[in-house]
Amino acid sequence: MPSFLPAPHLVLLVVGLGLPAMAQDAPEPAGQLEYLYNCSACHGETGLGDGPIARYLNVDTPGLTRLAAENDGVFPLLHVIQVIDGRTGIGPHGTLMPIWGERFMASALDDAGHFGAEVIVRGRVLSLARYLETIQEE
Numbered sequence: 001m002p003s004f005l006p007a008p009h010l011v012l013l014v015v016g017l018g019l020p021a022m023a024q025d026a027p028e029p030a031g032q033l034e035y036l037y038n039c040s041a042c043h044g045e046t047g048l049g050d051g052p053i054a055r056y057l058n059v060d061t062p063g064l065t066r067l068a069a070e071n072d073g074v075f076p077l078l079h080v081i082q083v084i085d086g087r088t089g090i091g092p093h094g095t096l097m098p099i100w101g102e103r104f105m106a107s108a109l110d111d112a113g114h115f116g117a118e119v120i121v122r123g124r125v126l127s128l129a130r131y132l133e134t135i136q137e138e
């Protein structure tokens, strides 16, 4: 890495310092942090599909606050988990939505080994899905 760039953990620390106040109020604080780091650039800070990157994509970036409303008022938890994980092929594959299961797996493998990493992936995906459940609107 070029020396003029700060180390990645310093960048995360600086980004992270601005977030804990919001996270404490959330019913799903870990999921909210995951969301703000990984998803809000496209789906928007409040999940309305209006993140800063969204306008550069050549597909519509969906809002994530009406997933329950569009499913007869029931939050489609399993579906959302599978869409976020992406590795089962269910969900928006072939589009710009990243396959988070693979990304989270890659970042956990060195420290946790294969089975440990799989547990970490599932935890992260579940916390994201649970967070999305808390931002549903009528």
Ligand code: HEC
Pocket (backbone or CB within 6 Å): 034, 035, 038, 039, 040, 041, 042, 043, 053, 057, 059, 060, 061, 062, 063, 064, 080, 083, 084, 092, 093, 095, 096, 097, 098, 100, 128
């Ligand atoms: C690079 C931009 C981008 C990022 C980052 C991103 N997404 Fe997406 N996401 C999309 C796009 C584009 C779609 C719609 C794809 C389609 O309809 O084919 C989508 C679709 C979805 C859907 C399905 C919505 C529906 O109506 O069924 C969910 C759920 C979702 N994303 C959650 C997430 C979560 C959680 C994260 C962070 C871990 C995330 N996304 C990060 C671009 C992104």
